[in-house]
Amino acid sequence: MGQDPVLTPPHRSCLGCGKPLPPDAPGGNCPACLWKIAAAPLEDSAVAEEGRRRFGDYELISEIAHGGMGVVWRARQDGLDRDVALKMILAGQLADSTQVIRFYTEARAAARLDHPNIVPLYEIGDEDGRHFYTMRLMEGGSLAGALKASRRMPPERSARLVATVANAVHFAHQRGVLHRDLKPSNILLDAEGNPHVADFGLARLLDSASEVSASGMAVGTPAYMAPEQASGAASEVTSAADVYALGAVLYEVLTGAPPFLAETPLKTLRLVTEAEPVLPRARDPSIPRDLEVICLKCLQKSSDKRYASAAELARDLERWLAHEPILARPASAGERLVSWAQRKPELAMAFAALFVLLAVALAITLPLLVKVRRESDARATALRLEESQRLALQSLAVVRENPGQALLLALEAAARAPSLSANNAMFTALEANRERRRLLGHSKMVRFASFSPDGRHVATASHDMTARIWSVETGAASVILRGHQGTVKTAGFSPDGTRVLTSSDDATARIWDSGSGVEILKLAGHEHPLRSASFSPDGTRVLTVGQQTARLWDARSGASMFVIAQHVDGVSCAKFSPDGRRFVTGGRDGIAKVWDTETGSLLASLPGHTERVIDVAFSADGLLLATASDSEARVWDASTYEELSVARGHAHGIYAVALTSDGGTLATGSEDFTARVWDARTGRQIHVLPHEHKVVSVEISRDDELLLTASYDNSARVWDLESGKLVAEMRGHAAPLYHAAFSPDCRHAVTSSVDFTARLWTVRPSLPIALGPWGTASTYDADVAADEKRVVEAYLGLAVARVLELESRREIARLEGHTKRIRTVRFNFAGDKIASGSEDTTARLWDARNGKALHTMIGHEAAVTLVSFSPDGRHVLTVSHDHSARLWSVEDGVQAAVYQTKQQFRSATFAPDSDRIALADTSGWLRIGRISSGELSVFEVDDPIVCADFGPHEGHIAVTLGTTRAQIRRLDDRSVVAELILPARAAFLISSPDRRWLATLAEDATLRLWETATREEHVEIKRVGGRAGWVHFPANGRHIVVKWVAKGVRDEDATYEVMIYPLEILGAARGAKFGDLTPDERDHFQVGSAEERRAHREGWTGGHIFGKGAEVAR
Amino acid sequence: MGYVRAVMGLPELPLPPPGEQASRFAATDWSLVLAAGGTNADSVRPAMARLLETYWYPLYAFVRRKGRNPDDASDLTQEFLARLVERNYLSLADPAKGKFRTFLLTALERFLVDEHRRATREKRGGGRAVLSLSMLGAEDRYRLEPADTLTAEHLFERRWTITLLEEALKRLEQESVAAGRGPLFAALKPVLAGEQADASYSEIARGLAMKEGALKTAVHRLRRRFAAILRSKIAETVAGPEEVEEEVQHLFQSLA
Structure with a gap:
């Protein structure tokens, strides 16, 4: 926009070039000199600058190197007569607080490494917002530099060098520090040429930061990255990744090139994960065979096939140097191929499929793409x-x-x-x-988060003195509870979900209306900050824990009922028994006391602990009680108050305990970085579950199958309680967690963190499942039960169907009785019955639990091809090649109605009211019937109707016409409400049980999923080289079952693939809008142009990780 | 998860060679406009308008230097801008020589010729504002232009260059203020371009209660940032990253 002219006295002249300053000099600067700043190449102008020579307490002497992560200077510290290497992190590189915290954490860990071959770190700090660290100055430059000069090294020198480095790396590993980015440029040489490893834990951090910094460059060089790092697999990167990198360095010093290097980082990444390296001796036959073997052992794709430690690698190299036999054994070419196939069984299969089936590919196209403007210009x-x-x-x-x-x-x-x-x-x-929602909005740390009893809301408590109630569905805060004058410690719903109870450092607990957020009661009386507050199981009482006392309150009137002050030195925790008739308090005196809720009288004292009792827990059956203190937990009989067992084994203090519902198993979380599982009655330790930092909360799922742990290592983890296996790891928080809790159905979890956010997670993520063949018979039809744990399958050519556990594919029951091939199987909505249709002309009803035949429905005169239950479970509708559809009573299997047509029926569906049915036949007629009245009317429109289903709204029906259009029409006047345009002829259409989705199958072998509310297409799944058979929404509303016809037309020679896609993953793919990148993240990753980012920041009201700008969001 | 792997097994689309990645060129305003290929789609208008809002004054100066009086120049500039935004003038843009600056000048010259022909036939129908530009002060500004030594073309380029400098300076100021370094920027703004005697640095440092060394560092940092901003501003007006350098050198001549 137009600016006021800058008026500068004309007589002034430029101090730089001496020319007179023109009147329009921008900001009073000589335009030519100003322009020169930009005209000079950026880097060169920098070096010459006088102003650059000082940096905090350091005098900068000369630039040693600069790269993506920053500039390294030779510098001299004031007052100290030594030169150091000062690594300056590029300004803005650690812009986001996560990075800063990680930088300092890693740097502190690295600074503790005192080893002759590790470059010592002197100082870590920041100067005027610019982070830096100093380290010993290495006169010999980096190994990368040395290699540039000489390309490669003689075998003996190579072996000695890598052995030395490996010993240093092992030293760090023993102290728990991983390097994560070993490569020649991080191996520095002293004046004698001895190697020293630099930048432990830092290089990777900074490199990964730099790759998203100003230049927008992608990953530095993945050439030294272990496959598990490169593939980004969720598996933990361990010391084995450093062993791999050591192998890559050995490879390079021997051959002159890293094992994998392609023209682009992405290609290199793919080579690292998928290809085998060229044998070193193929590059240079003079390389000793044993060194090649050692090198390849490090470069094994599978980490357990590498050396078990860097020290073992060093020892094998030393053996070679001493002319002793090495331990590593070469792999044969056959082994290498086999190992490839084992490593990527799916991939190997997929490649086979590529040849056999032309192509197997699935593409999910996002709706966003559709919106992207069509541009002809190739450049844009x-x-x-x-x-x-x-x-x-x-x-x-x-x-x-x-x-x-x-x-x-x-x-x-x-x-x-x-x-x-x-x-x-x-x-x-x-x-x-596994992240599903980021709950952004708190402006300080989030202490606590818990689900409402119906699982639809979450309450959070924060240091920002508010508690908030969030919708699980949208991730938006529905209510902010304001009033506390200090940190809110806990927030929990009443058993009926109508109220929320908070406890705070302001010494009060408060009860709020969970819908409106209005404060109902203030429970004041404590003189110190509260630790927690909880409702009794019936919601009539509140138990609060302060520092000196615990108190019991009437939840309706707010009246104080009892004050528990009998613990010497005060109380530290308290809990209700599951029936609410007792409660237990844990004292700082090491004693737990059990009280009667009605009378407030002391029922028992449980002595034994010598330190304060930090947590207590009842089993759900109320029979056992666990207490934790210092590094041990005790289990008590909750009726006799006898001590049953002591769980000893934690190296440091326990933070939290939990018992399974029957009290059989005890779980503990400790500051010794582990959670442990114990036999509650004997105190025998069953599992040790590792975290990388203190474990601060433990919770056992209601079904006693899973254990949820939250840790200061920024992650929460879910474990199988019985096997001790890690089921899920929830990563994403930028800072330590305070707490993690399961949703009531245990499918989700909520975590609260120091990073100012709470987050929702999926405990068991849903992935597409391909239903494989049974023996040689491929799956022909399938349905998923409402509990999502079972699947019923019918097979090509077989008269037997099976019920299987979805996940394990363990057989639960066989449906035996049909005399000919079963064409279709369906669960009822409750999941306890199954209907089947067969070529033996019967349909049958089965007990889904044991496979017992209930009824045989006889009447059709040809193969039964479709069966469908009414939503209320009372009727089954069947379609047969005999040109009829029939309605049957589920209760007795008796035929209730017959609908005849001249052609065959193509689809037959129930409305949600279970009364109306829609029958479409192959000649284009749609009939709507009403079971209660027996009436049947033709729904006639101009075009033939191919397929129909009720919904999405009451009074609407969705139809496909014989064209590329699908329509939603009103049932009463048949007018068009909406039209969906498809790129190919729409053959098939079906509504999800909740009517939220509409699925169409078109002749382009593409399944499209439309969201009925917006009528927008959300996802398309294309089966390249095949065609779509049918699609079906199971009753659970969470999956979609699709049958693809891989090839062939007639059943006899066709190949089918039945896939179960979780709607969740499709939903995630269509936008995964469990959140949006925050403005900080957008800047960090340079998402969009600077202008777009600024506009996004200005329009952003979504809250921030680490709370920056959170006031705006309030 | 065979299907995911299967997708990964297909041929990868090539990434640009590493050298080009380093100077990654975001889809800037002008390249967006160009990319629309003269369709003048709704989506292009904002990008075009944004550019014009920044660079209208050099056009005005050009028209004035072509001998039009202030009122006519204002009308003509407005009319020209309106047509650029509303009509398909983009067909004049040659993506091969894709600088926004040269495009504008070519289009304006053609427009003035057409306008002249039309004006001889009919009375032009008043200025209409499609961009919310204030031409107020344009003439005051124009009066400060060097009186006689420059051709209209040369003046256009010089104005263009100065506009770029002003825009970059303005952005630098915004950034500094946002980072809480407003006062520092205010003190350093006048010395941004030139080398200063140590005396004046120490004077400024005293005023800001800073060490002189720290101040020099700050000056340096500010210059670097300024250069980066200026280059990004230039990048917005050219079609590809390879043209930034050329434009930097070209526009430097206009200041000589």
Whole structure:
């Protein structure tokens, strides 16, 4: 926009060039000199600058190196007569607080490493917002520099060098520090040429930060990255990754090139995960065979096939140097192939499929892509593609640490261009990601979060003196509870969900209306900050824990009923028994006391602990009680108050205890970085479950199957209680967690963190499942039960169907009785019955639990091809090749109605009211029937109707016409409400049970899922080289079952693939809008242009991780 | 999850060579406009308008230097801008020589010729504002232009360059203020371009209660940032990253 002219006295002249300053000098500067700043190459102008020579307490002497992560200077510290290397992190590089925290954490860990071959770290700090660290100055430069000069090294020198480095790396590993980015440029040489490892834990951190910094460059070089790092697999990167990198360095010093190097980082990444390296001796036959063997052992794709430690590698190299036999054994070529197939069984299969079936590919196209303007100009497309690929790479780079963020990045990538890399990144992130919602809005740490009894809301408590209630569905805060004058410690719902109870440092507990957020009661009386407050199981009482006393209150009147002050030194915890008739308090005196809720009288004292009792827990049956103090937990009989067992084994204090519902198993979380599982009655330790930091909360799922642990290591983990196996890892928080809690159905969890957010997670993520064949018979039809745990399958050519556990594919029951091939199987909505249709002309009803035949429905005169239960479970509708559809009573299997047509019926569905039915036949007629009245009328429109289903709204019906259109029409006047345009002829259409989705199958072998509320297409799944058979929504409303016809037309020679896609994953893919990238993240990853980012920041009301700008959001 | 792997097994789309990645070129306003290929789609208008809002004054100066009086120049500039935004003038843009600056000048020259022909036939129908531009002060500003030594074309380029400098300076100021370094920027703004005697640095440092060394560092940092902003501003007006350098050198001549 027009600016006022800058009036400068004309007589002044430029101090730089001496020319007179023109009147329009911008900001009083000589334009030519100002322009020169930009005209000079950026880097060169920097070096010459006088002003650069000082940095805090350091005098900068000369620049040693600069790269993506920053500039390294030779510097001299004031007052100390030594030169150091000062590594300055590029300004803005650690812009986001996560990075800063990680930087300091890693740097502190690295600073503790005192080893002759590890470059010592002197100081870590920041100067004027610029982070830096100093380390010993190495005169010999880096190994990368040395290699540049000489390309490679003689075998003996190579072996000695890598052995020395490996010993140093092992030293760090023993102290729990991983390097994560070993490569020649991080191995520095002293004046004598001895190697020293630099930047432990830091290089990777900074490199990954730099790759998203100013230049927008992608991943530095993945050439030294272990496959588990490169693939971004959720598996933990361990010391084995460093062993791999050591092997890669050995490879390079021997051959002159890293094992994998392609023209692009992404290609290199793929080589690392998928290809075998060229044998070193193939590059240079003079390389000793044993060194090649050692090298390849390090480069094994599977980490357990590498050396078990860096020290073992060092020893094998030393053996070789001493001319002793080495321990590593070469792999044969056959082994290498086999190992490839084992490593990637799915991939190997997929490649086979590529040849046999032409192609197997699935593409999910996002609706966003549709919105992207069609552009003819190749350049703009290329630009978008480039940004898309950059974002996809960034997504891959962060997926291990932060799958949620990776998913958001991948979606941004996909929004820019539908590139293959975006697709890859999206699926990788979808596989790894368990984050479902970011609850952004608190401006300080979130102490506590818990679900409402119906699982639809979450209450959070924060240091920002508010508690908030969030909708699980949208992730938005519905109510903010304001009033506390201090940190809110806990927030929990009443058993009926109508009220929320909070406890605070302001010494009060408060009860709020959970709908309106209005404060109902203030429970004041404590003189110290509260630790917690909880409702009794019936919701009539409140138990609060302060520092000196615990108190019992009437939840309706707010009257104080009892004050428990009998603990010497005060109380530390308290809980109600499951029936609410007792409660237990844990004292700082090491004694737990049990009280009667009605009378307030002391029922028992449980002595034994010597330190304060930090947590107590009842079993759900109320029979056992566990107490934790210091590093041991005790289990008591809750009726006799006898001590049953002591769980000893934690190295440090326990923070939390939990018991299974029958009291059989005890779980503890401790500051010794582990959670442990014990036999509650004997105190025998069953499992040790590792975290990387203190475990601060433990919770056992209601079904006693899972254990949820939250840790200061920024993650929460879910374990199988019985096997001790890690079921899920929830990564994404940028700072330690305070607490984690299951949702009532245990499918989800909520975590609260120091990073100012609470987050919702999926405990068991849903992935597409392909239903394999039974023996040689491929699956022909299938349905998923409402409990989502069972599947019923019918097979091509078989008269037997089976009920299986969905996950384990363990057989539960066989449906035996049909005399000919079963064409179709369906569960009822309750999941306890199954209907089947067969070529033996009968339909049958079965008990889904044991496979017992209930009724045989006889009447059809040809094969029964479709069966469907009414939503209320009272009727079954069957369709047969005999040109009829029949209605049967489920109770007795008796035929209730027959509907005849001249052609065959193509679809037969129930309305949600279970009364109306829609029957479409192959000649284009649609009939709507009413079971109660027996009436049947033709629903006639201009075009023939191919397929129909009720919904999405009451009074509407969705139909496909014999064209590329699908329509939603009113049932009464047949007028068109909406039209869905498809690129190909729409053959099939069906509504989800909740009518939220409409699925169409078209002749382009593509399944499209439409959201009925918006009528927008959300996802399409394309089966390349095949065609769509049918699609079906199981009653649970969470899956979609699709049958693809891989090839062939007639059943006899066709190949079928039955896939179960979770709607959740599709939903996630269609936008995964469990959140949006915050403005900080957008800046960090340079998502969009600077202008777009600024506009986004200005319009952003979504809250921030670490709360920056949270006041705006309030 | 065979299908995911299967997708990964397909040929990868090529990434640009590493050298190009380093100077990644975001889809800037002008390249967006160009990319629309003259369709003048709704989506292009905001990008075009944004550019014009920044660079209208050089056009005005050009028209004035072509001998139009202030009122006519204002009308003509407005009319020209309106047509650019509303009509398909983009067909004049040659993506091969894709600088926004040269496009504008070519279009304006053609517009003035057409306008002249039309004006001889009919009375032009008054200025109409499609961009919310205030031409107020344009003439005051124009009066400060060097009186006689420059051709209209040369003046246009010089104005263009100065506009770029002003925009970059303004952005630098916004950034500094946002980072809480407003006072520092205010003190350093006048010395941004030139080398200063140590005396004046120490004077400024005293005023800001800073060490002189720290101040020099700050000056340096500010210059670097300024250069980066200026280059990004230029990038917005050219079609590809390879043209930024050329434009930097070209526009420097206009200041000579």
